[in-house]
Amino acid sequence: MVSSTAAAAVAVAILIWTPEAEAQDLSGRATVVDGDTLIVEGVKPRIRLYGIDTPEKKQTCEDEDGRRYLCGGRAAEALAEILGRNGRVRCTEEDRDRYGRIVAECRTRDGTVINEELVRRGWALEYDAYSDGRYGAAQASARRAKRGLWAGRFEAPWDWRRAQRKKTAGG
Numbered sequence: 001m002v003s004s005t006a007a008a009a010v011a012v013a014i015l016i017w018t019p020e021a022e023a024q025d026l027s028g029r030a031t032v033v034d035g036d037t038l039i040v041e042g043v044k045p046r047i048r049l050y051g052i053d054t055p056e057k058k059q060t061c062e063d064e065d066g067r068r069y070l071c072g073g074r075a076a077e078a079l080a081e082i083l084g085r086n087g088r089v090r091c092t093e094e095d096r097d098r099y100g101r102i103v104a105e106c107r108t109r110d111g112t113v114i115n116e117e118l119v120r121r122g123w124a125l126e127y128d129a130y131s132d133g134r135y136g137a138a139q140a141s142a143r144r145a146k147r148g149l150w151a152g153r154f155e156a157p158w159d160w161r162r163a164q165r166k167k168t169a170g171g
Contacts, residue, residue: 026091035075051131061154122148
């Protein structure tokens with residue numbers, strides 16, 4: 001015979017537990033959406049890489065010779081290169097953004113922190129407004145060595161987006 005206390009405890013546990021409350025396994029084969037966003041098979045929604053920001057797809061930058069190029073595309077290529085052929089990742093959720101995406105730090109199969117590696121290669125900036133400073137050393141290294149974006153001239157992605165919004169708003 002089950003005591004009323006035990007039955008009540010089971011009922012409360014059933015009411016509290018929901019599938020959403022269960023920790024989601026954030027690992028699998030990843031594909032690149034853009035420089036800082038991944039789709040991991042079996043994981044919903046998309047994953048936005050924590051603490052970094054990369055140029056937008058239509059954003060242009062200048063290389064060391066002053067030639068314009070689509071730097072958002074280069075950032076996406078760098079992310080694909082870091083993922084490698086097998087593309088397997090394991091991500092740790094840090095937060096959710098206003099679009100409902102998972103914000104996470106992700107690692108490749110060999111343990112490379114993807115977020116940090118993109119910054120180290122110069123194709124992502126530490127997003128100071130949302131990071132805890134964990135990629136600052138990688139950014140300083142990329143800047144000193146003039147890797148990626150740092151080899152030429154660029155506008156920070158958050159500033160570029162703000163300017164685009166002003167243009168479309170007529171101001």
